[in-house]
Every structure is written in C-alpha cells, then in structure tokens.
Amino acid sequence: MTMLLSYCSLRFSRLSIAGTIAFWCIVLLVYIHPIRLFTLEDTKSSGVLSGPRIPERIWYKIGPKGHDLQSREWMDDCLRKNPTHRAEILTDQLGERFVNESFASRPDIIETYFSLPLPIHKADFLRYLILYAEGGIWSDLDVSCEDVPISNWLPAEFQERANVVVGLEFDVGWGDHIFRQFATWTIMAAPKSPHMLRVIDDIVDAMREVTQSGQLPTNMIDTVVDFTGPRRFTRGILESLGSAVNGTISPDSFTHLLEPKMIEDVVIMPGYSFSASVNKYDPSDVVGPPLVKHHYAGSWKNANGGEA
Missing domain, CATH: 1.20.5 (Single alpha-helices involved in coiled-coils or other helix-helix interfaces)
Incomplete structure (x- = not known):
C-alpha cells in the first residue's frame, strides 16, 4: 500500500x-x-477596445504603368503624416480579383463591373465597391494630404457616428444654380454602408438599362461624370439619405457650407476641406484648413478613358 x-x-x-x-x-x-x-470584433463587442468606425486604410488604384514619381511622393507623404493608416494598392488584376471574391453572392455586380466600357468607369465603380465591402478612405493618385491628420478631420462628436464622409466639390463662389456634387477623389466610409450600396445598385441598374436598350453612347468618355462619377455618386447618396428620413434631402440644406454638417450618418465637408482650390470664399468667411489637395492630373481624359 x-x-x-x-x-x-x-x-x-x-x-x-x-x-x-x-x-x-x-x-x-x-x-x-x-x-x-481573440479577434478585434471580440474586443469591440466586449467594450475592451474601441476605435473609429471608418477603418484606418487608404485605398489607391494604379494603372498598367504603376506609380509615377509625383504620385508616389504624394502617397508617401500622406502615410508619413498618418502613421496609423496603411496603404492598400490595387492593380487592374487585383481589382478584378477583389470584385470576383468580394461580390460572389452578387453576380449582377460582377457582370456590371466587367461590362463597363472604359477603365475610368471601372475605377469609379471599384472605389464604391471597396468602400462598401471593406471601408476606409479612397484616394485618387493625384491627391495629396495637407497637414491636418486624418484622425482630426471630423469633429469629435461626429467620429463615432459617421458612416460616410464626403466633401463638396463646387459650392462657394459658383452661384446658386450649380449642381453641388460631392468630390469622389477622396471618400471615407464605414464597411457595409447602405449609402454606398445605393450608389452601387444605381450603377448596376443604369448599366442594365443601357445594355438592354442597346443605346450605349458611342462616346462614353463624355458620360463619365454622370454615369459612374461624382454626379451619380452624389445622387445615390442623397437618394439613400432621403430613404433614411422618409423624405427628400435637398442640396439647399448644405449650400455655402462653412463647417462640417452631419445629416443622419453622413458627414458633408465644406468645399475648403477637399476642394479648396476651386471654392472662393469672402474674406469675412471663417473657414477651416484644407485637408487634401486635388491636383487635377486627369490622366483618364483621353479617347480610351484610361491611364494616359
């Protein structure tokens, strides 16, 4: 024993x-x-860790020629000024793979993407698809960051509520009858925003209509702004906001904007934020600092609607 x-x-x-x-x-x-x-989602649900709804990712799309020295310098400078953000750079091939994998459950979206006639149409559509699926910040290659860190772009009271952040392209100094469209060279969004989905669905519907009618314009380069560009984007966002409030959101509600304005969960930035060079303010106006500068390279403005 x-x-x-x-x-x-x-x-x-x-x-x-x-x-x-x-x-x-x-x-x-x-x-x-x-x-x-454990995952980040676990920490969010437990309240241990919280952060902005909009991911700290900056999305760029390069064409067959890749970066030129100037665009690379602008990108590197932006990342230096925002060290917590990381760059996501897509080529044409990576963009196609992203669409196929991320929207496998929506064959109509995939079909639309590959049916769009010009590279610039695909680039426009891709930014909306990326921001819907992944969230973050879209930046065109001809955009540079100014000196305000991205984490300080929004007023503190907006940061946890913002689902989409857009900036006015034309507002002050353009008269009352200008179409006040949102710039698409810089867009911020949280993943799965219903407003981004509305823009996507509008383009899917528009492409289906022109395909079925057989009336695809012979010179699609003239239709970019309306078909996939800033006017389409602006109309989609406003329509989605109207649905959210069971009414109509009129551009009159954000005319001559001098400070950020939140409508539901969409923040509209004044013209000086993303488009300071084309908005002309009176000396008496008190305006904030510019956040980005668009250099209007316009590399897509050619007969092929692609990188020059």
Whole structure:
C-alpha cells in the first residue's frame, strides 16, 4: 500500500508539473505571440477596445504603368503624416480579383463591373465597391494630404457616428444654380454602408438599362461624370439619405457650407476641406484648413478613358 501511494503521488506530481508547464506555455503564447487568441470584433463587442468606425486604410488604384514619381511622393507623404493608416494598392488584376471574391453572392455586380466600357468607369465603380465591402478612405493618385491628420478631420462628436464622409466639390463662389456634387477623389466610409450600396445598385441598374436598350453612347468618355462619377455618386447618396428620413434631402440644406454638417450618418465637408482650390470664399468667411489637395492630373481624359 505504501508503495502504491508513493507511485500515485509521484505520478500526480509529474502530472502537476506537466500541467503547470502547459499552462504557462499557453499564457506565453497568448500574451507574447503577435496573433492573439481573440479577434478585434471580440474586443469591440466586449467594450475592451474601441476605435473609429471608418477603418484606418487608404485605398489607391494604379494603372498598367504603376506609380509615377509625383504620385508616389504624394502617397508617401500622406502615410508619413498618418502613421496609423496603411496603404492598400490595387492593380487592374487585383481589382478584378477583389470584385470576383468580394461580390460572389452578387453576380449582377460582377457582370456590371466587367461590362463597363472604359477603365475610368471601372475605377469609379471599384472605389464604391471597396468602400462598401471593406471601408476606409479612397484616394485618387493625384491627391495629396495637407497637414491636418486624418484622425482630426471630423469633429469629435461626429467620429463615432459617421458612416460616410464626403466633401463638396463646387459650392462657394459658383452661384446658386450649380449642381453641388460631392468630390469622389477622396471618400471615407464605414464597411457595409447602405449609402454606398445605393450608389452601387444605381450603377448596376443604369448599366442594365443601357445594355438592354442597346443605346450605349458611342462616346462614353463624355458620360463619365454622370454615369459612374461624382454626379451619380452624389445622387445615390442623397437618394439613400432621403430613404433614411422618409423624405427628400435637398442640396439647399448644405449650400455655402462653412463647417462640417452631419445629416443622419453622413458627414458633408465644406468645399475648403477637399476642394479648396476651386471654392472662393469672402474674406469675412471663417473657414477651416484644407485637408487634401486635388491636383487635377486627369490622366483618364483621353479617347480610351484610361491611364494616359
């Protein structure tokens, strides 16, 4: 009996030592290994960790020629000024793969993307698809960041509520009858925004209509702004906001804007934020700092509607 107790004690002791070692190995793995045993979604739901709704990712799309020195300099400068943001750079091939994989459940979206006649149409559509699926910030290659960090672009009271952030392209100094469209060279969005989805569905419907009618314009380059560009984008956002409030959102509600304005969960930035060079303010106007500068390279404005 004594021998049996000694054997059991020894076996238990060995098991205890082994268990202790295993326990501390797990602890070390969890707290030292860079891949933790929980996800960001877990921490958000538990309240342990919170952050902006709009991911800290800046999306760029390059054409067959890639970056030129100037666009690369603008991108690098923006990332230096915003070290917590990371760049996501898509080529034509990566863009096609993204669409196929991210929208496998929506064959109509995939068909629309590959049916669009010009590279600039695809580039417009791709930015909306990316911002809907992944969220973040879209930036055209001819956009540079000014000195205000992206984390300070929005008033604090808007940051946790903002679903989409857009900036007026034409507003002050353009008269009362100008179409006040939103710039599409810089757009911010949280993932799965219904407003971005409305823009996407509008383009899908428009492409289906022109395809079925057989009335695709012979010179599609003249239709870019309306078909996939800023006017289409602006109309889609306003229609979606109208649906959200069971009414109509009129551009009159954000004319001559001098500070950011939130309508439902969409923040509209004044003209000086994303388009300072084309909005002319009176000296008496108190305006904030420009956030980005659009250099109007217009590389798509050629017969092929693609990178020059």
